[in-house]
Amino acid sequence: MYGARRVASALVPSIPRPGPRGLSPRRERRPLPEIRVPVARAIVDCAVYVDGHRQPGRVSYTEGLARVRAAGEGFVWVGLHAPDDAQMADVGATFGLHELVVEDAVHAHQRPKLEVYDDTQFLVLRTVQYIEHETMAKASEVVETGEIMVFAGPDFVLTVRHGEHTELSELRRRLETHPERLALGPTAVLHAVADKVVDSYLAVTDRMDADVAAIEEVVFGRQGHALDIDPVYLLRREVLELRRAVTPLAAPLQSLTASGNPLVPKEIRRQFRDVADHLTTVIDRVLEYDELLTSLLQAAAAKVGIQQSTDMRKISAWVAIAAVPTMVAGIYGMNFDHMPELHQEWGYPVVLGCLVALCATLFVVFRRSHWL
Numbered sequence: 001m002y003g004a005r006r007v008a009s010a011l012v013p014s015i016p017r018p019g020p021r022g023l024s025p026r027r028e029r030r031p032l033p034e035i036r037v038p039v040a041r042a043i044v045d046c047a048v049y050v051d052g053h054r055q056p057g058r059v060s061y062t063e064g065l066a067r068v069r070a071a072g073e074g075f076v077w078v079g080l081h082a083p084d085d086a087q088m089a090d091v092g093a094t095f096g097l098h099e100l101v102v103e104d105a106v107h108a109h110q111r112p113k114l115e116v117y118d119d120t121q122f123l124v125l126r127t128v129q130y131i132e133h134e135t136m137a138k139a140s141e142v143v144e145t146g147e148i149m150v151f152a153g154p155d156f157v158l159t160v161r162h163g164e165h166t167e168l169s170e171l172r173r174r175l176e177t178h179p180e181r182l183a184l185g186p187t188a189v190l191h192a193v194a195d196k197v198v199d200s201y202l203a204v205t206d207r208m209d210a211d212v213a214a215i216e217e218v219v220f221g222r223q224g225h226a227l228d229i230d231p232v233y234l235l236r237r238e239v240l241e242l243r244r245a246v247t248p249l250a251a252p253l254q255s256l257t258a259s260g261n262p263l264v265p266k267e268i269r270r271q272f273r274d275v276a277d278h279l280t281t282v283i284d285r286v287l288e289y290d291e292l293l294t295s296l297l298q299a300a301a302a303k304v305g306i307q308q309s310t311d312m313r314k315i316s317a318w319v320a321i322a323a324v325p326t327m328v329a330g331i332y333g334m335n336f337d338h339m340p341e342l343h344q345e346w347g348y349p350v351v352l353g354c355l356v357a358l359c360a361t362l363f364v365v366f367r368r369s370h371w372l
Helices: 002-011 061-071 085-095 099-106 169-176 186-221 230-257 266-332 347-368
Strands: 043-050 075-081 113-117 120-130 143-152 156-162
Touching (some): 075 186, 143 230, 230 266, 266 347
Antiparallel strands (some): 113 120, 143 156
């Protein structure tokens, strides 16, 4: 009988003991499986170009690259927008990209640069967009930045865009209307992207010129009004951000225009020189804005200091005027038994008249001294 009970108890499943205070035991949480997003979600457009003409039909980037390498002519252009690590890793493995540039393509906020890995050129461009605003006093941001990264190989072009502005769809359509330019190869796309970005710099500096003029008018134009120095700080901060985006691009463009670069055809090098000239114009403008805003900031700070000094003089003058009746009231508020003028009929009007005369005299003196 006892043995049967032991067998029966062994067959009954054990019930987990409750935890402290009658709570059920905790279950270990397993990490959720990572969901891979297909690369197609990040691809904006993908096409094969032969002799500058877009080939009909939709192709994947793997199929397009295989078709180009099998035919031995043309190139594939893949446009991506904000790919993640897994997506960019798949693309990099397909096109044989170095792992360092693949990592740079995923993580934005890169400095403008040009890197060469074997026969692949990697160009990083900072994009800018002017933010519309009514006045500088109501603006919180003037320039918005993003990034475009271009991989130019012998038979492929990859454009990776971060940010919501400076889309390349219009640029692709415009290039497709000029097949003679696309026939020059992937470096023609590299030049077109760089040219578009530098032209956007020129457009932004043209718009910022009006903001600088408005700040200059505010600093030197208003007389007798309180000056708000915050818009000056804001615009100078935005100019510095534009400067960080524009200035470092000079060195990569110089490398692309160098005659010793075998990866850039001679005709494309000539076109890159024009882009470099436009960039020089932009850099000169930005440096001019920076110097002008530095001077305006110093002038505004000096003007604010003068305003504060004037306010302090006014406060001091009124305090001095108010100190006279305060002092007299304090004297006559002392509890002395013998104060003869307190019992005179003319005591109150004489003291009151003296107070008025002294206050009026101080007011006239301070007014002539431009303290009031």
